[in-house]
Amino acid sequence: MFKGSIVALITPMDEKGKICQQSLKKLINYHIKNGTSAIVAVGTTGESATLNPEEHSRVIMLTLDLADGRIPVIAGTGANATSESILLTKKFEKTGITACLTVTPYYNRPTQEGLYQHFKSISENSDLPQILYNVPARTGCDLVPETVIKLAKLKNIIGIKEATGDLSRIHLIKQYVKDDFIIFSGDDETALDFMQLGGNGVISVTANIAAAEMKKICSLALKKDFNTARLINQRLMPLHKVLFKEPNPIPVKWAAKKLGLIKTDTLRLPMTKISNSTKTILNQILEELKLYP
Template identity: 45%
Template sequence: MAIFEGSGVALVTPMNEDGTVNFDQLKELTEWHVSEGTDAIIACGTTGEASTLIDEEHLAVIETVIKQVNGRIPVIAGTGSNDTKHGIYLAVEAEKLGADALLIVTPYYNKATKKSLIAHYEAICSQVKTPVILYSVASRTNLNLTPSLVKALKEIPNVQGIKEASSDISQIVEIARLVDDNFALYSGNDDQVVPVLSVGGSGVISTIANITPKDTSAMVHHYLNGELEQAKKIQLKQMPLIDVIFSEVNPVPVKKGVELLKGIEAHYRLPLGPPEDETVERLRKEMHAYGLI
């Protein structure tokens, strides 16, 4: 059984000009996503700039989202780390806060071997009962979850799905072949949602859903309801906007998109900074063409 079906937004983390987290705006965005039909919220993922949050902030963001959602949709907490002990700490604390699932990225920089990578996930999962979604994004971590690794990791009892962001559709198809209906396959790339659904995917963990929550959810549900043409139309409609929001490193453009849409000023923490003027103009143009602004 999938933790959710549809669109899970990888939520941006609103910040003040001084770089502190703006918790009032975080609550506002969370409530907006619930009202717009987002199917799940991922707090402290890549798009949420989790890697620049200290532990107290990281857990406070997760707690704020959980309390604001108040059980209406699943909240998935990003708790990955390249330090297994640290990953255990974040997972245990997120479970205490009431997260519905944990999104655990492969350890970055250390370049774990297959055997030690399995041991890493086993160590974390042994300390929590909460469902775990693997997160494979080699472009950021330099560590790919191959189909054979996914097959091995899915045997860990609380590993119940994967956010697959390799962009390798052949790999995704092979993963789909090796898992069963109890293992959820989520697209980690906004430009591959319909292709992933076509091989049995349950939905998407999405960046573009920060600015197109209704359409992103509708696309998945159209497909799951057999309305394939409607799903395809939304996927194709989103492509020019997807191109812009990934023209610079995520979440730089999409956070600016949230500002243009919702009036929540886009502030970042170094090493991230504001997008180039050209990117902002392209973003404004495509959001206007899409009918967002």
């Protein structure tokens, strides 16, 4: 159902921290123009942790409306309470949302059995396709391959975003799941290697500001032209790295503003503005890559 470069979309805000619909529309049009395969709305990069429940749903539905059927929209529906994640997921049934990206419950640090029961409960309470999301550096818990393999047998769990950067997990998962189970990288630095080992694509932060380049890398990788893809990826590697020099999405929002994709790089506390030292490095990289319009 999904493959290639999928963007983990930033959530643009105005100077007062309110959702900026004009910038959101501009971002969506930018991704459609540059061949991004799908949009993830209100994931980690979309600042799900600082949007209230009403805003969370509004941004997803606004993204769906502005996309207007031109690009698939995946809704971020993770929560640290299973009941909350079920309610959020059910909101998007029969709306046009194509799938949900559901992060492991954060802060609670559940056992593997707890993780299995969490995702099983969501699966049993919604017909929407579910993509698991494992990012232990953010959540404090790790969805291990053995649990992923068990979950892949459930009716509407269709894939995983694996953001550990551990390339060995691809083989561990792929050898025991069906061929149509989708495995996405959630780490731009290792995404090409991930695809060379059998991954289906990447849910990307870098794609927010280098959509055409990420699309090209993934398209080449899916055609098994890894040599050409690697040449492009080597050019982007400094960008992959600097976008995580400070907590995501601090650097990428600043870069998107500099490139004219959004009006402001406003973040909500406890996220703070980018440091001057990171600005200097990032600006130099944007110039070297000729990403400025």
